Amino acid sequence: MSSPAPAPDAPDAVMAVPTAPVRVADNLNEALHALFAADPHLFLLGEDVVDPYGGAFKITKGLSGAHPDRVLATPLSEGGIVGVAGGLALAGDTAIAEMMFSDFATLCFDQLVNFASKSVSMYGRRIPMRLVVRCPVGGNRGYGPTHSQSPQKHFIGVPNLALFELSPFHDNHAVLARMIERAEPCVFFEEKSLYPQRMFTGGVVDDLFTFAPLAGPGDWARISVGGEEDYDCLLIAPGGLARRCLGAMRELLMEDEISCQLLVPSQLYPFEAGPVVEEFAAGARIVVVEEGVAGGTWGTEVAAHLHDRLWSQLREPVRLVCSRDSVIPAAPHLEREVLVQQDTIRDAVRRTVR
Amino acid sequence: MAVSLPSAPPSVRPLSPLDDADLDSLLLIRHFENALLDLFAAGKLHGTVHTCLGQEYIPVALRPFLDEDFVLSNHRGHGHYLAQYEDPHGLLAEIMGREGGVCRGVGGSQHVYRERFLSTGVQGESLSVGCGLALHSKRRGLPHLVVAYIGDGTWGEGAVYEALNMAALWRLPLLVVVENNGIAQSTPTQVQMAGSVADRAAAFGIDHHRLESIDINEIRDVLADPIARVRNEHRPLVVEFATHRLGPHSKGDDTRPADVLEHARRHDWYRLYPQTRPEQFAARDARIRARVESVVQEVEARSPSVWEAGRV
CATH class of the missing domain: 3.40.50.970 (Thiamin diphosphate (ThDP)-binding fold, Pyr/PP domains)
Incomplete structure (x- = not known):
């Protein structure tokens, strides 16, 4: 495996990526x-x-x-x-x-x-x-x-x-x-x-975001803006969507001043809602993101659990972001239209928070 | 390689003498299955059962070969279990949902697991599981083989061929016993199977024996060496019994014409064996019939089985 030279520890946030990236x-x-x-x-x-x-x-x-x-x-x-x-x-x-x-x-x-x-x-x-x-x-x-x-x-x-x-x-x-x-x-x-992307280690995602494990079942990771407790929107997504969520979160923070937290479970099912409920900031909106096509999805399972546990505190129902109810086309421009992308997530959060 | 026993119809040849233990085992299965049909008729059983009436001699014939081996059974598996464990109380309690059932009443008639015996209800599923068990045995250097009982209808499932391919490729100690009773539920074999079991085994380079005989001693003589090869040389083997289902598929769903049923009855060991040793048969039959009656009475009186869903 070839890897870039380790970055020295430095206060400069851009340089604070993990020292030895592992794919x-x-x-x-x-x-x-x-x-x-x-x-x-x-x-x-x-x-x-x-x-x-x-x-x-x-x-x-x-x-x-x-x-x-x-x-x-x-x-x-x-x-x-x-x-x-x-x-x-x-x-x-x-x-x-x-x-x-x-x-x-x-x-x-x-x-x-x-x-x-x-x-x-x-x-x-x-x-x-x-x-x-x-x-x-x-x-x-x-x-x-x-x-x-x-x-x-x-x-x-x-x-x-x-x-x-x-x-x-x-x-x-x-x-x-x-x-x-x-x-x-x-x-x-x-x-x-x-597969070819790098693991995040040491609690650092990039210059903007940090992450930490959550105690309790489900083995959740919490990704936030430098550990900030307050946020406008809580994103819940499995690991495969993390990159797209992070990209959307960056855009939303920079362009719209909407701050998001992201929760990523290792265990999808049985769904462990406890850590989410404990992390939930009253008044925030919740968006669940997944790549599966619409209809009877993991997101609906998550939403059902959260509605049950958080109904009185939610300002509106949990919003689901999934791919379109469609087969997945081969041509890149067609495939992109069907599958959840960074901008799909960004737009969904904008519609939810505004 | 197909080996058939002498061609005279077994129905006209007398059966060779059995020792009491073998005869008792046959009779236990016969009276147990009859008792189940009686219990159904009396409204005392729920769900379904598939009896092996007429096919009892197959697991009894194989029993001496299978002391430490793993037996995978199917929906028609009561005989396989009783030949292996002689535990009518545990099996009946399982089927009736009473205390002391082998699987606390969760599995019922066609999902039974005990030590080195497992039955399950989806056709063809067991063969690749058997490959996994046989692979375990081979890798650990254990002398055990795996027996999987299937029917003629099971050969319609693609899963069978995936497993035969792997068993042959990896030289696994897998013995596939085919109880070819000529009918899959209500569909005659010739309507649902093109070609033959022999040709299908040959396609994978797997040895195949077809046995027309219902004589337990003959069957053992023919199979002793081939089964030893499965165990010692890790050569998978398909043994096909041309057998006869006397009863319905489950209960009261037999649509076969009278002459077909009569043909099956002519091959019923229970009708043939009394000609061989009438006194032995009469004595053992009365004894085992009474034993099963007492098992039914005892198990029926037990309390319902207890199982806490999700907490096992």
Whole structure:
């Protein structure tokens, strides 16, 4: 991995970026290496995951070289892959299954929903099932309707199936360890455009924004203007939307003097509303942002929880920002019109606050 | 490779003698399944059951091969469970939602898990799970194989082929037992399956045996070596039993014509075996019939099972 020369510690805010930027993809890859070194009963299965290819997005690079017996390149059989992973988990091993694109996770829906998740409780006592299905999600890359989706909504509300999302604020070793500790199947949604971006560390996002973890369930990160407690609008978004939210927040602050806070959960489902409720500043507006297309989404789940908990304090209902109810076109100018962009978020906040 | 036993119809050949334990196991399954249908008729069971009447000899024949192995069963799995564990109380309590059920009444008839036995209700799902269990066994250097029971109808599911491919590629100790009873719910096999099970196994380079016999001793003689190869050489194997479903798919939903049903009845071990050892049969049959009656009475009197949803 090549990285820019470390920036010296300096009071100059622009120079205060973390000293050794690590790409999100490398953080994830290192997390997998660390987990494999620590657990002799951990397996990883997926298409094209072995070296020298190391996976379509190179997240598993080096793993099969180090652990050839436990990193398996599979046939193109998403249902079978998750079935094998479920069998390993049933036998007491830990299994990570990689879907090359989350769009293909529809092919493992039965194994995940009807076998792995149900097995945790349908036999009348709790059966540990240590199984993580990794799913690269998201568009804005021109891959077209079947390689660009954000299918989180299709997996919400399944008993004993927990959903997490990749984030530049959350170290992946801790996130993966938390999923495995749950001893129930988890889906890890990884927004593809995050892979080459850098992790945020040391509480610093950039010259304007800082971040800090929130205590309590859900593993939330709070991003604010230099730790400021007051704000006009509270944005809630999974990790894949963080960059677009930060861009919108910067514009809103500079051009409109609207200050926003951003809350990013590592755990999408079950949705943990407690930390949001505690962070909520009376009188602020709430906007939930996600990339999935409209209709029955994670955002509606979030809104339902927050309406229930905050109704008397809200000035208006939680506003949802999601992609249009549409397939995702391949041509960049068409795709851009469908998917949530920085300016979609900015405009939604303007309409909400004004 | 397809191996068939001598071609004389088994219905006209006498069955070879069984020891009491095997006969008891067969009779336990038969009377248990009949008891379930009686309980349904009396309005004492809810939901559904799929009985294995006529197919009892398959898990009984395989039982001696499967001491430490993992058994994956399906919707028609009572016989698989009873042959493995001889636990009619636990299974009936599970089906009736009574205290002492194997899975506290949550799973019911077709979702049972105990130690090294698991059944689940979606067709074809178990084979890749079996590959995972077999991979675990192989990687740990354990001598265990995995048995997955499926039916002829299960071969309609694409999941079967994904799993067979991986089992062959990775040389997994997976034994697929096909209970081909000629009918999938109400659809005859010839209407829902092109080609044959043998050709499908051959496409993956997987060994295949088709057994027409319902004679437990013959079946064991034929299968001893091939099953040892699954275990010792990690060669997956498909064993196809041409078998006969005497009862309905679940309850009272049998639309087959009389001659088809009569053909199945001619292959019923329960009708054939008394010719082999009438006195042994009469004695054991009376004994096991009474045993099942007492199991039903005892379990029926138990209190409802307790399960706190979401807290297991």
